[in-house]
Amino acid sequence: MSNLPSLELQGHAEQVLADRVMLVQLPEPYPDELLYSVIGRYMAHLRLQRDRARSALFGHRAKPQIGLPGCLGELADRTSLSWGKTAKQIAYELTLFPYFACYLNKSRVSQCLACMAECSPSSVYARLGASSATIASRRYLAFCMQCREEDMSLYGETYWRRCHQLPGTFVCTRHEQVLSYIELPESNRFWRYMDATECTSELCDPIMSDLGSKASIAFAIAKRSCDLLRGTELVWSKDGIVEQYRAAILNQGSTYRLGMISYPDLEAAITSYYSESFLSLLGCELIGRDSWLRKALEPSRFTVRHPLRHILLQLFLEQHSQQASVLARHSRASWQCPNPYFQHEQIYTMRLHVGKARTDGVRSISAWCPCGMRFTFSRVSVSNPNLPVIDTVRRFAPSWADKLRELRASGIRIREIASLMKLPFASVKTLLSNAEPVLGLESRKLMLRARWEECLSEVPDRSRNLARRRNKSLYAELAVIDPEWLSATGTRLNRRRSMTDEQWRVRDREWAERLRATADRLLEAGSSRRVSASSIVLAAGLKLWVFSKLHHLPQCKVVLSRGA
Ligand SMILES: [Zn+2]
Ligand SMILES: [Zn+2]
Numbered sequence: 283m284s285n286l287p288s289l290e291l292q293g294h295a296e297q298v299l300a301d302r303v304m305l306v307q308l309p310e311p312y313p314d315e316l317l318y319s320v321i322g323r324y325m326a327h328l329r330l331q332r333d334r335a336r337s338a339l340f341g342h343r344a345k346p347q348i349g350l351p352g353c354l355g356e357l358a359d360r361t362s363l364s365w366g367k368t369a370k371q372i373a374y375e376l377t378l379f380p381y382f383a384c385y386l387n388k389s390r391v392s393q394c395l396a397c398m399a400e401c402s403p404s405s406v407y408a409r410l411g412a413s414s415a416t417i418a419s420r421r422y423l424a425f426c427m428q429c430r431e432e433d434m435s436l437y438g439e440t441y442w443r444r445c446h447q448l449p450g451t452f453v454c455t456r457h458e459q460v461l462s463y464i465e466l467p468e469s470n471r472f473w474r475y476m477d478a479t480e481c482t483s484e485l486c487d488p489i490m491s492d493l494g495s496k497a498s499i500a501f502a503i504a505k506r507s508c509d510l511l512r513g514t515e516l517v518w519s520k521d522g523i524v525e526q527y528r529a530a531i532l533n534q535g536s537t538y539r540l541g542m543i544s545y546p547d548l549e550a551a552i553t554s555y556y557s558e559s560f561l562s563l564l565g566c567e568l569i570g571r572d573s574w575l576r577k578a579l580e581p582s583r584f585t586v587r588h589p590l591r592h593i594l595l596q597l598f599l600e601q602h603s604q605q606a607s608v609l610a611r612h613s614r615a616s617w618q619c620p621n622p623y624f625q626h627e628q629i630y631t632m633r634l635h636v637g638k639a640r641t642d643g644v645r646s647i648s649a650w651c652p653c654g655m656r657f658t659f660s661r662v663s664v665s666n667p668n669l670p671v672i673d674t675v676r677r678f679a680p681s682w683a684d685k686l687r688e689l690r691a692s693g694i695r696i697r698e699i700a701s702l703m704k705l706p707f708a709s710v711k712t713l714l715s716n717a718e719p720v721l722g723l724e725s726r727k728l729m730l731r732a733r734w735e736e737c738l739s740e741v742p743d744r745s746r747n748l749a750r751r752r753n754k755s756l757y758a759e760l761a762v763i764d765p766e767w768l769s770a771t772g773t774r775l776n777r778r779r780s781m782t783d784e785q786w787r788v789r790d791r792e793w794a795e796r797l798r799a800t801a802d803r804l805l806e807a808g809s810s811r812r813v814s815a816s817s818i819v820l821a822a823g824l825k826l827w828v829f830s831k832l833h834h835l836p837q838c839k840v841v842l843s844r845g846a
Contacts, residue, residue: 369398624682794841
């Protein structure tokens with residue numbers, strides 16, 4: 283025992299070490315805490331000299347490792363009294379190992395565990411596919427400001443969480459907030475265990491100032507990364523993962539040709555889904571013939587794939603298969619309105635319209651409901667395949683808007699309301715910050731009726747068809763919320779029955795008046811230019827078939843021949 287370093291420790295730990303030099307009393311880890319963080323707290327509490335403490339923990343002066351530390355066997359022995367965890371337990375509970383090991387085969391996992399129990403962390407990185415050759419490891423420690431606040435009030439200190447240090451994770455999944463970060467010192471020589479409470483006491487920068495349109499994707503990546511770390515609720519089971527991917531691509535169809543995956547098509551689709559800049563931010567660009575995607579889909583059990591690439595591929599395939607199934611049955615299925623605050627007489631009364639594909643390849647479906655709800659969706663609820671999950675709210679139903687205002691007035695935060703109601707945050711925020719109230723269904727009906735009447739008065743013969751073409755969205759909404767009234771308004775020309783002479787005379791008088799006014803207006807506007815008869819007709823809002831009916835319209839004929 284004489285070769286063990288003499289320790290300058292204080293307090294309780296000193297007492298323990300004096301009795302049994304081999305043992306170390308590390309603090310109890312908090313939920314999801316990194317081993318690195320536990321050691322950081324331990325050293326800050328005791329104000330230890332860093333080299334001595336490291337030797338005391340690992341048996342030699344090991345370099346601090348954040349995600350995948352080595353020498354866990356030694357550490358397990360030395361903490362046996364306080365923790366009683368094996369090296370394997372420490373690897374699974376206090377390091378990022380389970381995240382990297384999630385989709386590895388069993389023999390590879392036990393190899394890596396053996397490496398971590400011994401003192402060769404660098405070989406672990408390579409074996410797990412986590413070496414800097416694949417995706418550069420982070421040069422910073424990340425944390426969430428809100429998690430920190432909660433920790434401080436709960437424990438009086440904070441700590442580094444495992445889920446915040448995962449590659450590609452930019453947001454806290456609990457608070458849906460962009461993480462802040464502390465840079466690591468440049469040189470390895472100065473590396474020490476950084477205590478979270480001490481390092482984050484001053485204001486820190488967020489990793490990214492604004493995620494913009496990538497916010498939902500960044501959240502999905504963070505969420506999936508957490509799931510891999512905890513090994514729970516895996517959407518894609520661990521066995522035969524490559525076969526699952528290939529089957530999903532086959533089902534998707536568009537990038538599968540003549541029995542082979544068309545890599546250029548698939549790569550283009552993935553790049554447009556995530557955008558090139560976002561992929562390069564993650565270190566996952568799809569460039570060249572040996573891109574990671576091709577390796578990921580190679581049916582070889584020796585290929586090691588970085589978990590982040592699994593995640594990117596999974597999220598892409600899920601989005602597209604969900605969307606494909608929604609699109610495939612959009613016209614056949616009966617869709618349920620997601621507004622729970624309106625007594626729908628029939629549940630399935632929504633009208634749907636499939637939009638053009640956006641730049642990222644997603645096609646959203648717009649839906650109108652008689653309750654006043656108007657929204658787009660591209661996914662359905664997991665529990666009920668007839669219930670759409672709202673992407674954006676175009677217009678809130680009055681009943682739902684009232685409920686949201688009520689919740690807000692009772693002091694609940696907008697973000698909580700949005701997550702409670704499974705609504706997009708932006709839509710709720712817009713509604714609540716909008717000063718002017720959403721009209722009740724009845725008053726909205728009256729407003730739309732007035733606008734429709736105005737529209738009818740502007741078209742010849744109060745033709746419903748012409749008015750509809752002038753204002754399609756107005757017509758579409760009325761057709762949903764007030765169909766009977768709408769069908770009773772205006773006139774519908776019956777092509778088969780010819781018009782009576784009296785009707786022609788009335789029309790001739792009206793149209794001639796209209797054409798004369800238009801011709802005068804046009805001549806005034808451009809006095810030097812000749813105005814053609816057809817431009818007068820069009821400017822008056824009439825159709826060119828007027829010319830073939832001039833024998834019925836003598837007054838119009840006079841006006842047009844004079845103007846031309
Ligand atoms: Zn948080
Ligand atoms: Zn509805």
